[in-house]
Amino acid sequence: MIGSNQVPYLLRAARGEKLDRPPVWMMRQAGRYMQVYRDLRDKYPSFRERSENVELAVEISLQPWRAFRPDGVIMFSDILTPLPGMGIPFEIIESKGPIIEPAIRTQEQVDNLRPLDPEESLPFIRQILQTLRHEVGNEAAVLGFVGAPWTLAAYAIEGKGSKDYATIKSMAFSEPSMLHQFLGHIADSIATYVRYQIDSGAQVVQMFDSWAGQLSPQDYRTFALPYQQRVVQQVKATHPDTPLILYISGSAGVLELMGESGVDIVSVDWTVDMADARRRLGYDIGVQGNIDPCVLFGSKPFIRERILDTIRKAGDRGHILNLGHGILPKTPEENAAYFFETAKQVDHLLATV
Template sequence: MTHSLEVPLLLRAAHGEVLARPPVWMMRQAGRYMQVYRDLRDKYPSFRERSENPDLAIEISLQPWRAFQPDGVIMFSDILTPLPGMGIPFEIIESKGPIIDPAIRTQAQIDALRPLEPEESLPFIKTILQSLRQEVGNKSTVLGFVGAPWTLAAYAIEGKSSKTYSVIKSMAFSEPKILHQFLTKIADAIAIYVRYQIDCGAQVVQIFDSWAGELSPQDYEVFALPYQQRLIQQVKATHPHTPLILYISGSAGILEYMGQSGVDIVSVDWTLDIAQARQRLGKEIKVQGNIDPGVLFGSQSFIRDRIFDTIKKAGNHGHILNLGHGVLVGTPEDNVRFFFETAKQADQLLA
């Protein structure tokens, strides 16, 4: 049996151990707020090249690890990465975001989708995750991540980012049978993809249902939750001990449903007090979060106070300190560094 001190802190938190301090990482900790990333982006302007060329993706994933030593190192990738393997091509255009053309709108398109075979369509994922595990050893936890079925379907059906989600909601409310078939195919493909990431070295996998917060609770229960459950049940059937995290932006109204998804950890956004979130989710569910990314534009004393407040409210077990969303572009790197340093000294400073 591995001694618990050899197990990375984030994994210990994910399994519910009582800890002197919570582990800390940040969503979008690799990326545009870092000068080293912007320099690399100038040299390699294609997002897909940066995320699908293993050497570049490994380098980008490790940039914040080298700078700040977070307790979690997340693979640099995109939630849309597996879609071409199903027969849904996409492009990412700088400052515009993802474009899927043609968008998925018909029964014939859904019938033509193929099952995901990650060894064939996503071989770079294995190289990236294996290399990250080798690089960070037991000093940190390597995280994989995927998009959840509703959010991936929304991208594919809208064809791009959306403020209203009117195309997918139109399908949901007028042709639900077609949408349910599509969501089923996506859930099964993403389950395969999560298992592949774990087999390649991911120790924890975060599931982003970024757009499910746009659903009313009654529609979430029909179009998001059953497909999260379908995906998670398939993963847990083969990899029962790998912790899974679910993140949804704007999730205060659907928090209890997130707890019913089958994940081990619910990542809470900043619109909800984390003590209330713990109360609403119950003792079995661990939490991640939930500092407003805007706090990192504040003074150091303000950042310190928010870190301590969050840690005290979340308690000393089953909490991973994180932001309530990704690091914002323009965030001062020194404040990110201060955030990590303060979080990692929390056991002494809070004593």
């Protein structure tokens, strides 16, 4: 149902307002830790069907909203979803993850890629986001998300998940011009995709450069940062008021460089203390995070103390409380519920400790 005319709480934080508590949501909050999701997955075993069928994707996106009332509702999708629209087919196998066949390895393949037309290849995304906006109104912000160029290129070139990223790094160091062409193509298509999500109802968009943390700072500055900036610059040229978030796993070594991307908010993982992240990034950039997902396996007093510690260090402006990575599949649902409950009572808790 459409709510009041108030601006969603998460959007206020993303725009830098001083608030009594930070808004809260979780990465991967719609997913395998919830029994209701596992039941639906058993009925519809294809991930792509679950994420590209409007009715199913909306239902999955709303499962944590109904259970926990987070301040952000993120659409259920995948960072690889736009690749077929560029001419890169993929499948997701439940036990193995994404498979891209044939992997992108030649100049001819790069030359044959096509620019993304979301209206043609991703019409379900518009319907999902429009429906989510209608369902949650202004009670929560609707988040879209995309993969960043380096990470999407890594999947496409490796052909699957990787532990050493040897194939894309070999291309980076031996055929850099081909890789730069590929990264540029992806960046322009992803910028188009972000704008499409915003026009469809996304109020905040998070960009995942999940694998960029595997780059040295020198190589990050060459192969990841310029293409993050290219996406952000194109989006901000047409949608300057929509907050953008950047997340990288294992980002401690490139945290300052993340701040150079042009995004409004840097999502911090747990390998960096929140107070240190604030110092390194500066207070002009918002922060998100950064609680270790394994904290949710601890006792309720332990969970509460970690929440309070993070919020104290982040301060009362420009902080979105989140995990430092996605919630883990075996997390007890009651602990997820307690995480949200505690976060929403934090102004009272801080006043009494």
